[in-house]
Amino acid sequence: MEQQPVPQPGNGGQPVVPPKNWLVESILVTIFCCLPFGIVGIINASKVNSALAVGNYDEALRLSKEAGKWTKIGFFVGLALIVISVILQFVVGVAIFRRNSGSFGMP
Amino acid sequence: MQARNLSARISVLIGLAALPLLLVYFLYDPAHSALFPACPFHRLTGLDCPGCGSQRALYQLLHGHILDALGYNLMMVMALPLILYAAAVQAGNLFRRERRVIRFLYRPWFTKLVLAAVLVFWVARNLPFVPFSWLAA
Numbered sequence: 575m576e577q578q579p580v581p582q583p584g585n586g587g588q589p590v591v592p593p594k595n596w597l598v599e600s601i602l603v604t605i606f607c608c609l610p611f612g613i614v615g616i617i618n619a620s621k622v623n624s625a626l627a628v629g630n631y632d633e634a635l636r637l638s639k640e641a642g643k644w645t646k647i648g649f650f651v652g653l654a655l656i657v658i659s660v661i662l663q664f665v666v667g668v669a670i671f672r673r674n675s676g677s678f679g680m681p
Numbered sequence: 682m683q684a685r686n687l688s689a690r691i692s693v694l695i696g697l698a699a700l701p702l703l704l705v706y707f708l709y710d711p712a713h714s715a716l717f718p719a720c721p722f723h724r725l726t727g728l729d730c731p732g733c734g735s736q737r738a739l740y741q742l743l744h745g746h747i748l749d750a751l752g753y754n755l756m757m758v759m760a761l762p763l764i765l766y767a768a769a770v771q772a773g774n775l776f777r778r779e780r781r782v783i784r785f786l787y788r789p790w791f792t793k794l795v796l797a798a799v800l801v802f803w804v805a806r807n808l809p810f811v812p813f814s815w816l817a818a
Contacts, residue, residue, distance in 0.1 A: 591780050592787045594688065597795065598767040604799055605757045609722060609730045613799065620792035627789045642688075659718040667715060 590631060593638035595622035596645045603648050608655065611648025618644060689774045696768060707743045711736040723818075731756055731803045734818030753818055756802045 600615025618641035625634035711717040722730040734753035741750040742758065750758050767783060774780050785791050806816035 591782060595787060595792070597786050597792060598764055599692075601760055601795065602764060605732045605735050605754070605760060607732065609732060612732075613796070616792060616796045616799065620789065620796060623787055623789045623792050626787055655721065656718045659721070660716075663715060663718070 592626050593622065593631075593635045594642065595619040595638060596641045599645045599649075600641075603645065603652065607652035608648055611644065611652065615641065615645050615648060689771050689780075692768075693772050693775065696772075703739075703743065706736065706739045710740050712740070728807045729803075729818045731799050731806075733806075737818070752815070755816055756798065 595618075596615055597619035600612050600619055602612075603615055604612025618637065622634050622637045622641055625631075625637055705716075709716055717736050720730055720733050722728070723733050732754070735757045738750040738753035738757050741747075741753065742761075747758070767786070770781055770783055802816065805813045806818070808814065
């Protein structure tokens with residue numbers, strides 16, 4: 575239950591608030607993190623919008639939940655990858671530093 | 682009321698948690714520091730993905746160098762106003778009775794435009810000749 579359809583008078587013809595399509599979040603994922611999830615997210619947002627355009631609110635709501643699920647998976651997988659990557663970089667860096675300082679002989 | 686605000690609240694919390702990161706990107710230049718995670722796609726293929734250069738662009742933006750930022754990642758800089766606008770509306774929804782939405786984000790043409798822009802940018806920035814090579818990270 576992310577968003578309830580709420581009647582909104584005077585918003586240019588559309589009687590309900592559209593369910594979240596996760597487009598902006600997907601753009602963020604595309605730009606800052608993990609491309610495949612970002613593109614899947616944009617495609618999912620597109621599906622939500624298409625359902626809205628033909629007035630199929632229930633379908634839009636279902637697709638919205640699906641889109642949200644994948645965006646969240648993308649976010650956490652991305653976060654995990656970044657953390658692992660930073661740790662690896664650090665470990666490799668320390669190893670190289672130790673080897674170099676060993677072979678060049680610290681006093 | 683509470684239920685439909687939950688996602689807005691979580692988004693705002695994640696946004697606030699990311700603020701200290703801005704300080705890191707202000708203090709250290711990803712172009713000259715091993716501190717920052719490199720793009721896995723770039724590392725594997727040597728090609729740029731649509732997000733490559735975002736971290737370096739962010740550093741330049743935070744120092745007011747918009748042209749340098751555009752040189753690292755044109756799409757990221759162009760998407761930023763939309764992202765900030767959407768974030769402001771989202772944050773504002775916490776204090777409004779009625780949830781406000783940005784209408785054009787829910788139009789089929791807009792999602793198609795975004796998808797097309799991402800794919801075209803991805804291909805274009807990997808073409809090894811001018812003017813496309815200017816788009817490379």
